[in-house]
Amino acid sequence: MPMIMAQESEKYPLHRCIFQGDVKTLNILIRTRDITEKDKQGNTPLHLAVMLGRKECVQLLLAHGASVKVKNLAGWSPLAEAISYGDRQTISSLLRKLKQQAREQMEERRPNLVAALHQMGDFYMELKWDFQSWVPLVSRVLPSDICKIHKSGASIRMDTTLVDFNDMRWERGDISFIFNGDQKPSHSLTVLDNKAKLFQRVRYEETELEIEDEVDILMSSDIMAAQMSTKSITFSRAQTGWIFREDKREMVGAFHADFYQINGMVLESRKRREHLSEEDLQKNKAIMESLTKGSSQGFKNGEPPMRRASLNPPPESNITWDEYVVAPPGQCPLLGRNLVYKESSKSFKATVAMSPDFPLTVDMLLNVLEVITPFKHLSKLRQFVLMKLPPGFPVKIDIPILPTVTAKITFQEFAFRNDIDPELFQVPSDYFEDPMRGYGAYLTMMMVLHTASCARG
Structure with a gap:
């Protein structure tokens, strides 16, 4: 047994340096070792550095x-883990690096995405969204929406009236989202507010004020993770008829479709709040709503806004490296705060209608959705389409959006067209650029927070 422990102790030299606070050796090894290596708990060296408060190692x-x-x-x-630990500088450093890595990944994919859009025919498409809930009376007040999508060359325009949807609250508007793939990144994304006749360029890089706002959001809210589990999903043909059962086939708009039951669809939600006090939860709710609606805390009487201070660090862990490294997978010793953790899961009965007649392919749809996924409900659609679906194109889908809400999405119209007006992808001459934080800044933040939420769990 001691020999086994000694062998385990010699594994993961970067992890060991961090655990023991040996920055000098870490600085030597980091040049030749794989810094993405995971230990038995799935922790990378960065995980451990954050959980143990090794700030120099983090940097x-x-x-x-x-x-x-x-x-x-x-x-x-x-x-x-940084949010749980509560050191503001560490959270800020990780968030900045997350943004940088997301930009680099986006720019790496961009040439292939633009080339794929150019190869695809120009088209007009409509997606109808109907939101439903199993909670009595809720379905009566849930919104519906029709997203209208025009595509020409490497340009995509989406018109929508549903700007945001979260926890039974939704924000209506008349918004157009324009992506011009042939433009430089700083000018490729534009949001039009058609009621106010305003526009904003969606930036990939935020101001210091916006970064600090986002750090406040992360420090002031639950650490959330929600995902649609696809591990146990299977598809079976939906049946129709009382006595003589047969496979269900119907027209969805102009398209013949085969209907499938989706079995084993589970929406898993996890929440941590060990970094929040009850006072935090009350006090920061208003701040959170203000920030996510795109209105900054601003400067009052010339004074900078009040910022969340770093938390007192959790008690120093008394776990040794040898104890940590021999712990069975999934039984990680407590290295930070005592978890305040809640998880829930809900199974959904759902169907999908697959059509062999639909002119668009699933891969083409994924390229379109990659551009417009800053809208959270469209991000859910992209997650679903990434699953291994039955043959054909999903012309009608049920997907869970929230634990109590399901969306029914119908591709009710599609046509390849060569007469798409190029002016659709330009800012109208009578629109003014909005200097205030509005939909453009809102979508910038949503893009970052969507990435952050994926990274959080």
């Missing part, structure tokens, strides 16, 4: 490009 790992998005066996990223 060293980030400087060498350690991934902020990677998850451990428990499903949490270094950013989630």
